[in-house]
Amino acid sequence: MGLTTAQTIQEITKNHLEKENGLLLGQCVTAVGWIGGTVPDCNGIMEIPMTDVAGSAFAVGCALVGRRPIFVMRYQGFLWYNCSSLINYAGRSKQVWGVPCPVFIRCIGMEGNGVGHTASSCLHSIMMHVPGIPVAAPMTPLEYRAVWEHFRTHDDPIFVSEHRRSFVLTDEMSDQRSENSKITLVAISAGRLNALDAVARLQESGIPHDLFHVMWLKPFAASPELLASLSKTKLGVIIDSDFEIAGAAQSFAYELMLRTGAKIHALGLEDRVCGVAPAVENITPSAEKIAAKVSQLLRA
């Protein structure tokens, strides 16, 4: 069996720190589980104080002097404070001053298990909203390597929307297409795992469908196959682990609608705060919810 996504991240990081003069900065990154086993025990790790605004600026400074730091946020909810210098400096530096500021921003999504309203969910959409920072949501080992390779060969900062559920994965995920598909599903982040479960149900119910996995959120380049699918089915759903309103799902739906004329719906987190108890959680749309949405759209 190959490496898991977590082991892949660890291997990439170790190589960067030991052989490429890289740095890794974060809070409590060497504590408890070493961020789900993604952080190696080696030189080049800078534990920073519990400072959610200055911390990312420290990483920006390290990037300006050529260390190509990896900056880790253990929960995406921490992004609200941490994003300031990433957006306002790292994302602007090249365009304003011609000075590259390459920070590899690891921001880890998590949900369920009572993590509640601050630690729960993904927030990659807010980073997509601002210029200068490509955004990716890799889930599999090869996808993670592709994102890292992009970082290594470019001089932009990059926002990597990770999800804890990806850490145990070893297999890649391929797009699924059927000849008589009635609907096109496009899935992002942990939404991809739930979409896979959902399409298994659709299959059982005899609903032909296409499923496309999206890793690059910005720039978003829809594949010819995806465009062809939507042009044929004229109906689509974008599934995301971020909030539905004004987020990646609605943005993609808008762009794809303009390009294909298909009617495309967004399905992400509801516009309400996530509670701690299972009954009041607000997390990635479940397989049941996705399947129900598809059935409803097809009935309509």
Added chain:
Amino acid sequence: MTELQTSERRRSPDLGMIPDLPRQFGKEFALELFRRGNFSHHFELKVREAGEKKILSLPFYLSLGSEFTAAAFSMVCKDFMIFAQHRCHSTYLSFGGKPEGLRDELLGLPSGCAGGMAGSNAIHAPEVKMFGHSGLMGEQVPIAVGAAAGSGKPVLTICGDASVEEDYIYPSLGWAATKKLPVLFVCEDNNLSILTPVSVRRKWSPADVAQSLGIPAVEITDDPWLIAHHAQNMVKNQLPGFINIQTVRVLWHAGPGNDGPPEWDRYKLVVEQLQELGLGSELRRIDTDNQRKANDLWDSQLHKQSKK
């Protein structure tokens, strides 16, 4: 380390003065210091003129009043990375940034130091390792600390008495102290956040905070020899260090206007000091030369812009 008396904050052109420093630094130092500060002075007067004539359409923040603070640091902090914020024209010029690049940036031209993308408050000068500023007050301080942590090389970071209140300054000082990073922190304290005085905003002193974190700190007036003395000692005796400098903003927060005579006139005090050192004739020669340079630099552009 100076004993701080911050409960009774007093502003004065003499705060912390040490007698005879100009003589100790010598004539060569004095003349070079004057050359740098005086050129910034003439450059800024031309910017002011352009602003008054409405030739500058972009916001600008003049460093008139603190020209010699920048000049003093440029004399001592050799080969430092520089992270400053708005009101930093004098820093840019004193450290050797290209005057044409600054002029053109203020005019919004593609030949500006940031191609017209930055403007007065966000200038940079890669030729002297001066990094740009995003416009978020004080953000340059944690970035400077990160640059020192990542490179191990010395860094000068300059903020103001308002931006030093930003919440990211305290952890920046704290981390620099913990890791013994080579950062010289400077607070240019003109006592005003736009128009709100320090006394309305806080009862604490940033130098006290730095000192409490284990960083050698002083609070002094803006005499350039005094600044050079403390900066030199801090650089020599190991950074980090913190200097709170009481300065005077001669003009408004932005633009060419003023609200009457300045609290004190450091430019005039420096001129008097040079005359006392017997450098009157050299001073006049430098002044004439710098004024001509600033005029040459600006007049053709001002003429072109006014025609538009």
